[in-house]
Amino acid sequence: MDISLVVPIYNEELLINSLLDETTSSLNKISEDFEIICVDDGSRDSSLEKILAYRKKDSRVKVVILSRNFGHQAAYTAGLSYAKGNFIGMMDGDLQDPPALFSKMYDMLQTKNFDVVFGHREARKEKFMKRMLILLFHKIFSRLSNINAPADVGNFSMMTRGALKAFLSLQEKNRYLPGLRYFIGFRQGFVEYKRSDREIGEAKMNFTKLFKLALDAIFSFSKIPIRLCWIIGLIGILFSIGGSAVVLYKKMTGDAISGWTSVLTSMYFLGSVQLFFLGIIGEYIHRIFVETQNRPIFIVREFVD
Numbered sequence: 001m002d003i004s005l006v007v008p009i010y011n012e013e014l015l016i017n018s019l020l021d022e023t024t025s026s027l028n029k030i031s032e033d034f035e036i037i038c039v040d041d042g043s044r045d046s047s048l049e050k051i052l053a054y055r056k057k058d059s060r061v062k063v064v065i066l067s068r069n070f071g072h073q074a075a076y077t078a079g080l081s082y083a084k085g086n087f088i089g090m091m092d093g094d095l096q097d098p099p100a101l102f103s104k105m106y107d108m109l110q111t112k113n114f115d116v117v118f119g120h121r122e123a124r125k126e127k128f129m130k131r132m133l134i135l136l137f138h139k140i141f142s143r144l145s146n147i148n149a150p151a152d153v154g155n156f157s158m159m160t161r162g163a164l165k166a167f168l169s170l171q172e173k174n175r176y177l178p179g180l181r182y183f184i185g186f187r188q189g190f191v192e193y194k195r196s197d198r199e200i201g202e203a204k205m206n207f208t209k210l211f212k213l214a215l216d217a218i219f220s221f222s223k224i225p226i227r228l229c230w231i232i233g234l235i236g237i238l239f240s241i242g243g244s245a246v247v248l249y250k251k252m253t254g255d256a257i258s259g260w261t262s263v264l265t266s267m268y269f270l271g272s273v274q275l276f277f278l279g280i281i282g283e284y285i286h287r288i289f290v291e292t293q294n295r296p297i298f299i300v301r302e303f304v305d
């Protein structure tokens with residue numbers, strides 16, 4: 001098998017036919033020997049039926065059916081674990097990323113000796129608010145983590161079998177795939193492209209899901225939040241020692257201390273700082289908890305090969 005393409009699908013019934021038409025024709029230009037692994041991430045519409053109907057025409061379309069909705073990072077992971085190709089592509093199922101670019105990625109893997117090639121979005125066409133939030137996330141993420149990949153990258157990529165093996169060996173549960181993909185190393189290159197907005201259907205990654213993904217990314221790739229915690233704590237302690245010295249000095253020199261205000265405001269301030277950072281510690285503890293539970297990342301109901 002030359003190429004495997006993994007596509008997560010969650011309630012995309014309106015898109016399935018054009019998606020599979022476009023991807024098969026793009027892949028046909030590279031090689032006839034490919035498979036498209038659709039991962040049905042617990043769709044509640046007719047996505048699965050549409051894929052299975054398409055498969056009757058072209059048996060290179062395969063389906064991993066998950067037992068429920070596990071989220072799109074888990075869906076990718078599921079599909080990747082079934083991929084048999086020497087070159088493995090990843091692409092969202094909403095045609096925001098152009099499948100025609102796979103031939104360029106394939107070329108770079110072959111001729112330039114890269115092991116991973118990912119799409120770098122030089123422009124986006126999503127709604128203003130979403131674009132701004134994504135930009136903010138990428139800025140914060142690249143500052144806080146030691147992941148130095150270009151900022152605006154996502155799942156759209158292609159890698160060799162060897163890179164995939166390393167990629168799949170990372171078994172953590174809170175998964176941020178672009179971060180993990182960078183983590184494995186190897187020789188990585190990228191192609192520039194413009195990310196269009198989805199033409200059909202609504203984004204299935206709603207604000208809550210994207211927010212959770214951003215938190216997974218930051219907390220699993222950065223120690224800075226927890227480091228901030230003790231640094232600010234230390235500064236607070238130094239200040240309070242200084243403050244107490246002043247108060248004591250005033251008391252000894254007989255200067256009356258006036259009012260509760262200062263006492264109360266500093267209490268409130270310290271209280272809230274403590275609460276905030278307790279929350280951050282909680283984030284880490286929650287993640288430790290999830291990792292130790294050691295539940296599978298996804299559960300497969302059926303694989304239609």
Ligand code: UDP
Binds near residue numbers: 007070096198202
């Ligand atoms: N998706 C999925 N499971 C989910 C949410 C989304 O498999 O729980 C799929 C979805 O069908 C699409 C891809 O993941 O193919 C990206 O989703 P979306 O376009 O909503 O994300 P965004 O463009 O906002 O990152």
Ligand code: MG
Binds near residue numbers: 092198203
């Ligand atoms: Mg999308």
